[in-house]
Amino acid sequence: MDRDLDTLLGFAPDYDAPIPYMQRTREYYAAIGYTTPYRWGHYVGAPFTPLRKPLAQSRVTIVTTAAPYRPDKGDQGPGAPYNGGAKFYQVYSRDTSQSHDLRISHIGYDRTHTSAEDSGTWFPLPALRRAVAAGRVGSVTAHFHGAPTNRSHRVTVETDAPEILRRCQEDGADAAILVPNCPVCHQTCSLVARHLEANGIATVVMGCAKDIVEHAAVPRFLFSDFPLGNSAGKPHDVASQDRTLELALQVLEAAPGPRTTMQSPLRWSDDATWKLDYLNVQRIPPEELARRRREFDEQKAIARTLRVEKAA
Numbered sequence: 001m002d003r004d005l006d007t008l009l010g011f012a013p014d015y016d017a018p019i020p021y022m023q024r025t026r027e028y029y030a031a032i033g034y035t036t037p038y039r040w041g042h043y044v045g046a047p048f049t050p051l052r053k054p055l056a057q058s059r060v061t062i063v064t065t066a067a068p069y070r071p072d073k074g075d076q077g078p079g080a081p082y083n084g085g086a087k088f089y090q091v092y093s094r095d096t097s098q099s100h101d102l103r104i105s106h107i108g109y110d111r112t113h114t115s116a117e118d119s120g121t122w123f124p125l126p127a128l129r130r131a132v133a134a135g136r137v138g139s140v141t142a143h144f145h146g147a148p149t150n151r152s153h154r155v156t157v158e159t160d161a162p163e164i165l166r167r168c169q170e171d172g173a174d175a176a177i178l179v180p181n182c183p184v185c186h187q188t189c190s191l192v193a194r195h196l197e198a199n200g201i202a203t204v205v206m207g208c209a210k211d212i213v214e215h216a217a218v219p220r221f222l223f224s225d226f227p228l229g230n231s232a233g234k235p236h237d238v239a240s241q242d243r244t245l246e247l248a249l250q251v252l253e254a255a256p257g258p259r260t261t262m263q264s265p266l267r268w269s270d271d272a273t274w275k276l277d278y279l280n281v282q283r284i285p286p287e288e289l290a291r292r293r294r295e296f297d298e299q300k301a302i303a304r305t306l307r308v309e310k311a312a
Contacts, residue, residue, distance in 0.1 A: 016272035018210040018225060021183045021279075028279040032293040041153050041187050043217035046258035047198035051175060053138075055253055058174040061141040063164060063192060065149050065185040066102035066123050068092070076105040078117040084299035089150075091163045093143040096125060107149055107182035109229030113274045118235035122181050124206070127232065127245040136249065141171035147178075147192050149185045156188050161195035168201055175202040175252055177245075179231050183209055190216035197258075204252045206231045206244065210261070220255045222248040224264040227274060233266075240266060 006013075026037050051058060069076055073086045086106040094100055102123050104116055120126055125144060131137045145164050150156050168176060176196050178189040186209040193203040197219045204220040207213050208228050213221050224231060224244060233241030244264060251262045268274065277283060284292075 013272065015276055017275075018223070019275050019278060020211055021186075021209045022211050022215065024279040025183055027281050028284075031281045031284075032289050032296060038151070040212060041191055041216040043194070046217040046219050047194060048219045048255075048258035049197050049200055049202045051202050051253060053174060055137055055175075055249060056135055057138045059139050059141050059172055060128065060137050060175045060177060061168055061171060061173040062096075062123070062125060062128065062144040063147050063176055063178040063189065064102065064123055064144060065107065065147055065180050065182070065188060066104050066119070067106050067146065068094070069101040069103050076103045078115045079111065080105040080116075081111075082106075082108065082295070082299060087149070088146060089148050091148065091160055091167070092146040093167050094146075096140045096142060096144050100125070104181050104229055107185055109181050110227035110274075110278050112277050113227040113268075114229050114235065116229055120238070120241045121230040121232050121235045122179060124177065124179060124232040124241065124245050127238075127241045128177070130242060131245060131249065136246070138174075141168070141173045143167065143171055147188050149182060149188050151184055153187075153191065156191045157195065160188075161192045164192055165196055165199050165201070168196060169199075173201055175204075177248060177252075178203060178205045180205065180207050180209070180213075181229050181231065183212055183228070186212040187216055189213075190218045193218045202252060204248045204255075206248045214259070214261060217259055219258045219260070220251045221261045222251050222264060223261055224266065226266075226268045228278065230268075234268070 022040050067086055067088050074083050076086050083105040102119055128140055145167055178193050180186040180189040186207050189205050190213050193205050196203050205213055205218050206222045208224055208226050208231050210223045233244040247264055
């Protein structure tokens with residue numbers, strides 16, 4: 001009867017809604033043996049800096065959680081398993097006039113429903129250059145910046161965000177586009193956006209994890225209801241990537257105040273059942289959870305070694 005009524009009224013299935021990443025993540029880690037729930041960054045208000053000049057005269061930068069490809073760090077290619085050895089732990093900057101090979105094997109994107117073949121889905125520098133060429137944006141800053149994906153709120157707020165701010169200010173950035181990939185990436189970019197905005201740089205977060213970004217209360221957010229790893233558009237679809245960037249630019253220009261969210265009208269596919277899979281313990285057999293616990297412990301050990309090496 002309910003299904004008949006849904007059909008009559010044209011209702012979408014209940015699961016065709018933004019994925020509850022905070023809940024899924026909490027339940028998943030509890031299922032593999034980590035029972036202390038992670039506390040996600042939470043604010044109820046956000047700073048807000050209006051654009052100080054028209055976008056066609058503004059200098060715009062990108063903040064990304066993607067990592068530069070390093071051949072000595074193992075498999076980082078499309079479809080690679082989670083690779084903790086490819087993580088980075090300090091802010092980095094690169095020349096925007098050059099092409100760059102950035103990858104996301106070091107973070108928890110949706111490996112079931114996307115393959116990480118096209119970096120245009122997580123790194124919108126080519127789309128931003130096209131926007132500059134079209135006169136939509138004044139210019140790209142001399143550098144883009146990499147934000148370490150850090151579970152420590154304090155390190156992000158006290159160390160990484162101020163460093164990114166310093167570099168943005170050196171480049172004369174008027175605005176920043178922040179592009180996260182994994183769940184914790186969305187928190188990282190949200191915290192960085194808040195810091196930039198509180199210090200005079202307008203921001204917009206382009207992301208796929210609505211609950212995490214809104215929990216952290218960012219100034220402006222373009223939400224794409226796509227699998228994680230596709231915050232900048234669909235793979236091998238330049239029109240989608242350009243449209244996604246344009247929507248983010250519209251939010252940057254027109255947001256009436258802080259905590260403005262726009263949802264992209266683009267859909268990943270007509271079939272929304274992909275939303276049922278990511279970290280859904282109801283769909284993961286016990287033996288697979290055990291295997292993932294072993295794998296997670298191994299990757300934690302690698303990450304611990306890298307942090308020690310960085311400190312030294």
